[in-house]
Amino acid sequence: MAKILGGITTSHIPAVGNAIQNELYDDPYWKPFFDGYPKVHEWVKNNKPDYVINIYNDHGLGFFLDQMPTFAIGAAHEYRNEDEGWGLPELPPFPGAPELSWHIIESMVADEFDITSCQELPVDHGFVVPMQLFWPGAPNNPDMPRAVPVSANTVQHPIPTLKRALDFGKALGRAIESFPEEAKVVVLGTGGLSHQLEGKRAGFINREFDEYCLNNIAHNPEELTKISRMELVEKAGAQGTEFLMWMMMRGALGDNVTELTRNYHIPISNTGAGTLLLECA
Amino acid sequence: MHDMPGHDYHIDIPGTTIFDGRQAMKGYALNKMCYSFNKAVNRDAFKEDPEAYMEKFGLNDAQKDAIRSTNILAMIEEGGNIYYLAKLAGIFKLSVQDVGGMQTGMTTEEFKEYLLSQA
Numbered sequence: 001m002a003k004i005l006g007g008i009t010t011s012h013i014p015a016v017g018n019a020i021q022n023e024l025y026d027d028p029y030w031k032p033f034f035d036g037y038p039k040v041h042e043w044v045k046n047n048k049p050d051y052v053i054n055i056y057n058d059h060g061l062g063f064f065l066d067q068m069p070t071f072a073i074g075a076a077h078e079y080r081n082e083d084e085g086w087g088l089p090e091l092p093p094f095p096g097a098p099e100l101s102w103h104i105i106e107s108m109v110a111d112e113f114d115i116t117s118c119q120e121l122p123v124d125h126g127f128v129v130p131m132q133l134f135w136p137g138a139p140n141n142p143d144m145p146r147a148v149p150v151s152a153n154t155v156q157h158p159i160p161t162l163k164r165a166l167d168f169g170k171a172l173g174r175a176i177e178s179f180p181e182e183a184k185v186v187v188l189g190t191g192g193l194s195h196q197l198e199g200k201r202a203g204f205i206n207r208e209f210d211e212y213c214l215n216n217i218a219h220n221p222e223e224l225t226k227i228s229r230m231e232l233v234e235k236a237g238a239q240g241t242e243f244l245m246w247m248m249m250r251g252a253l254g255d256n257v258t259e260l261t262r263n264y265h266i267p268i269s270n271t272g273a274g275t276l277l278l279e280c281a
Numbered sequence: 282m283h284d285m286p287g288h289d290y291h292i293d294i295p296g297t298t299i300f301d302g303r304q305a306m307k308g309y310a311l312n313k314m315c316y317s318f319n320k321a322v323n324r325d326a327f328k329e330d331p332e333a334y335m336e337k338f339g340l341n342d343a344q345k346d347a348i349r350s351t352n353i354l355a356m357i358e359e360g361g362n363i364y365y366l367a368k369l370a371g372i373f374k375l376s377v378q379d380v381g382g383m384q385t386g387m388t389t390e391e392f393k394e395y396l397l398s399q400a
């Protein structure tokens with residue numbers, strides 16, 4: 001059976017992709033952000049997961065408002081990014097894992113999570129930037145695992161509740177661990193932390209709330225399910241709702257996790273940027 | 282914003298527009314046009330003739346005016362969603378800090394200072 005090694009969360013800001021492209025690792029603006037990753041690199045190198053479940057939220061590349069799935073799972077042989085309207089570099093495709101995708105889809109639906117399956121899914125910065133952060137040179141990294149993208153809607157309300165996100169993760173964990181292959185799996189939760197791009201409140205960041213989330217997600221995630229969705233918008237900012245991806249990841253890891261590294265820095269672009277590495281018992 | 286009976290209530294968060302079904306219907310044409318900008322060929326077509334391109338997607342006058350005057354707050358008011366509008370901002374070569382400043386009445390430098398002040 002497959003085993004979940006742990007979970008990694010990170011912000012997925014497009015500007016990070018640019019900084020990677022320009023190798024700004026020691027630039028004074030970027031250094032406090034990139035300093036959060038060497039420990040993750042070491043862990044990834046030592047553990048070499050075979051599969052990566054990449055939980056992210058699409059930002060208007062893979063899905064439009066004509067048909068907006070609340071939860072979608074990729075089931076393709078490969079995943080390509082696009083320039084997203086900004087001329088981002090188009091990378092070689094990320095290898096998929098359709099057998100694992102369909103196993104997860106079967107298991108989740110049997111578990112009463114009715115998801116949307118996608119045999120074609122253009123992936124945006126929410127998927128790509130974390131891959132580049134954790135597997136430098138991705139997808140051209142010899143340790144690059146095969147990927148299953150999982151996307152949750154945070155574009156349009158109603159978005160899922162925090163409880164639903166955590167429960168989704170728990171069902172996802174059961175699905176992964178019943179995959180009949182001796183394989184190592186890592187689960188990513190990408191996005192957040194607090195930020196708001198639009199309106200007169202644009203630029204809002206909330207260190208206190210982000211730290212509350214960081215302090216509870218490893219050992220007390222149920223506490224965070226008490227946060228209502230509108231409270232999440234209010235306290236994390238309109239785009240800080242991406243924290244749902246962290247909850248989904250957390251649910252998949254089971255009860256016993258060890259926090260191996262944590263980083264938090266304000267601001268990267270308009271965002272309170274957070275990184276967390278949790279290892280399963 | 283009025284609550285829909287039996288649904289998640291919307292609290293009033295100053296300076297924040299909840300992009301829900303009502304806004305999504307209001308802004309559908311505008312967002313659909315911005316979504317098309319994922320493709321370079323469509324960005325080029327817009328740059329070539331913005332009026333014809335907006336007409337093709339059926340934008341209403343308020344949405345067209347918001348774009349003509351690059352008024353981000355008005356775009357939001359008319360149902361624009363920031364994730365799609367970001368692709369329009371790309372055509373105008375505006376960074377997210379430029380867009381932040383434009384919405385908050387700050388220069389881009391002032392807006393960056395504001396971000397730093399929350400560290």
Ligand SMILES: [Fe+2]
Nearest residue numbers: 126191192242
């Ligand atoms: Fe995002």
